[in-house]
Amino acid sequence: MIEPIDWLDRWRRTVIERQAQADRWRGGPAREDDFWAGSVARFRELTANMTDDEPFFATLRAAVRPDDTVLDVGAGAGRYALTIAPYVRRVVAIDPSPAMCEALALGIADRGLRNVEVVRGRWPDDAGLVGSADVTICAHAMYWSPEIGPFLRAINERTRREALLTLRVHSVDAWLGDLPKRLRGEGRVPEPVALDLVGALSAIGIWPDLRIVPGYLRSYGSLDELAAHVATLLAFPPDDAPLDFLREQIQPLVSEREGRLWLDGPWRLAGIVSWRNA
Numbered sequence: 015m016i017e018p019i020d021w022l023d024r025w026r027r028t029v030i031e032r033q034a035q036a037d038r039w040r041g042g043p044a045r046e047d048d049f050w051a052g053s054v055a056r057f058r059e060l061t062a063n064m065t066d067d068e069p070f071f072a073t074l075r076a077a078v079r080p081d082d083t084v085l086d087v088g089a090g091a092g093r094y095a096l097t098i099a100p101y102v103r104r105v106v107a108i109d110p111s112p113a114m115c116e117a118l119a120l121g122i123a124d125r126g127l128r129n130v131e132v133v134r135g136r137w138p139d140d141a142g143l144v145g146s147a148d149v150t151i152c153a154h155a156m157y158w159s160p161e162i163g164p165f166l167r168a169i170n171e172r173t174r175r176e177a178l179l180t181l182r183v184h185s186v187d188a189w190l191g192d193l194p195k196r197l198r199g200e201g202r203v204p205e206p207v208a209l210d211l212v213g214a215l216s217a218i219g220i221w222p223d224l225r226i227v228p229g230y231l232r233s234y235g236s237l238d239e240l241a242a243h244v245a246t247l248l249a250f251p252p253d254d255a256p257l258d259f260l261r262e263q264i265q266p267l268v269s270e271r272e273g274r275l276w277l278d279g280p281w282r283l284a285g286i287v288s289w290r291n292a
């Protein structure tokens with residue numbers, strides 16, 4: 015007997031079991047108060063280097079009108095919120111990370127923007143802090159929320175015209191193949207990806223469009239930098255990671271171009287999941 019998929023439960027278990035596995039491997043929860051503080055520099059750089067043809071931005075740009083309000087859930091350093099601001103009347107950017115909110119405020123000041131409001135809050139618990147929007151976006155901010163039903167309902171309730179969401183097509187560490195199993199004795203629990211998002215939306219009565227696009231292609235300055243990143247993915251503490259072994263194992267998985275190391279293959283694909291409200 016093949017059971018129907020309970021998408022909301024699948025999402026919940028994926029998030030909880032993935033987190034529990036990382037905590038188990040690490041020997042306890044990560045200590046950082048603000049989990050995102052260490053990633054701010056990378057997200058500020060991504061924001062500074064955004065281009066008009068980046069697929070999610072191009073989709074957003076085509077969806078907005080000059081008089082619109084855009085709500086960005088999990089805005090981070092403002093990769094999309096700051097870049098779309100010159101094309102719309104108002105942007106509301108909500109994010110729970112103090113470090114990301116600070117980066118947003120810096121970005122607003124650097125660009126001299128006067129139409130972006132930053133709200134420090136967690137979705138959907140703090141959804142009451144923001145009003146409705148013509149277009150709502152949420153880019154790569156859902157991987158850590160176990161209760162995706164209320165998260166998506168709150169987006170839908172606040173969206174007057176169109177919701178545009180994006181997630182990876184593969185888990186962030188899928189390219190590691192069987193390395194987690196060889197090193198840790200078990201495969202890495204996957205994270206929720208674009209297909210899970212389509213399923214979760216269908217479970218709350220929304221049938222979205224899905225478009226698969228080339229996402230952000232991550233590159234590294236050296237094998238040492240990549241090995242340190244893999245150590246984080248595998249929840250090794252920075253001073254106790256088998257870096258020599260990791261370097262040896264990951265070298266065949268990357269190719270060198272323009273003095274940098276690139277993860278080629280399907281790993282960069284992202285899904286753009288969207289729906290329109292009447």
Ligand SMILES: C[S@@+](CC[C@H](N)C(=O)[O-])C[C@H]1O[C@@H](n2cnc3c(N)ncnc32)[C@H](O)[C@@H]1O
Pocket residue numbers: 050057060087088089090091092093094108109110111114135136137138152153154155156158159
């Ligand atoms: C990978 S970053 C993406 C940032 C931005 N959307 C972008 O694409 O550059 C994920 C962001 O989601 C935020 N986030 C995580 N859980 C969230 C939640 N429940 N509500 C709102 N934001 C959340 C984090 O604080 C972080 O800034």
